[in-house]
Amino acid sequence: MSKSNPIFSSTVGKKLVMSLTGLFLCLFLIVHLIGNLQLFYNDAGYAFNKYAVFMTTFPPIKIVSYLLYASVIIHALYALILTRKNKAARPIGYKVYDGNAGSKWNSRNMGILGTIVLVFLVTHMQNFWYQYHWGEVPYIEYTKDLATGEISHQEISASDFHEFTSYVENGKEITKAKDLYRQVEFAFENIGLVVLYIIAMGAL
Known part of the structure; x- marks a missing residue:
């Protein structure tokens, strides 16, 4: 008698993990x-x-950021694993296949949409996260009058x-x-x- 696979190593388990990581990414996106x-x-x-500054220095936020990076990697990895597994299960396509029956366009093209989002994430991180930490970002000095709330600034x-x-x-x-x-x-x-951001927002 064969033992059943642990939940997270089964196909259903992988889909559950993808759902949870996807939900976490959506929640993070809203907060962001x-x-x-x-x-x-x-x-x-x-x-x-x-x-x-708060987002890059506050310890709990940094921990959430690491969870975010892990979620992106796990979500993408499991998507690839499940796609390969589905193709391996049916190496020969259906003789008659109506791709429009019972499903929406976005559900049939999640691979394309996921790739667009991945390109967006890499571009976004390169333009802002990487540049902020290691790139050549301008510097600024603010002077806020605490009595009036008026703010002046100058580049330094x-x-x-x-x-x-x-x-x-x-x-x-x-x-x-x-x-x-x-x-x-x-x-x-x-x-x-x-244009990339507009397309990516549509993909999301």
Whole structure:
């Protein structure tokens, strides 16, 4: 009598893992979107750049980021495994096959949509995550009047920036940060990148 396969090594188990990792990715996407809405504040990127620092330095967020990377890899890997397994189970196609019967276009083309999303993720990470950590991102200094809330800013050179700093001096908050807000502006001046994002949002 053969033993049954453990749940996570079976086909159903792999689909369950894909569902859970996919759900996690969707939840992360929603939270990420909410955070990125700070791009629309009329403050020269003050709120968004502070948010970027929080997202890259707060320990619990960093742990979630590692879970995100693992989820992307596991989701993609299991998708490939299941696709190969399905093809191996029926090496010869159906004699008569109506691809439109009982299924929607997106469910029949998840491989294409998944590839588009993967290209989007790699491009997104390269343009922002990689550039923010190791690329040549502009630097900025904000001066916020704590009495009026008015914010002024000026670009600073790399020699004037060592790490994110924020301190109060003479009733004003001085903040020096990497200007990811400006990096976003630079990136989206590329019409090709804009088109890719629109297509990827449709794929999602």
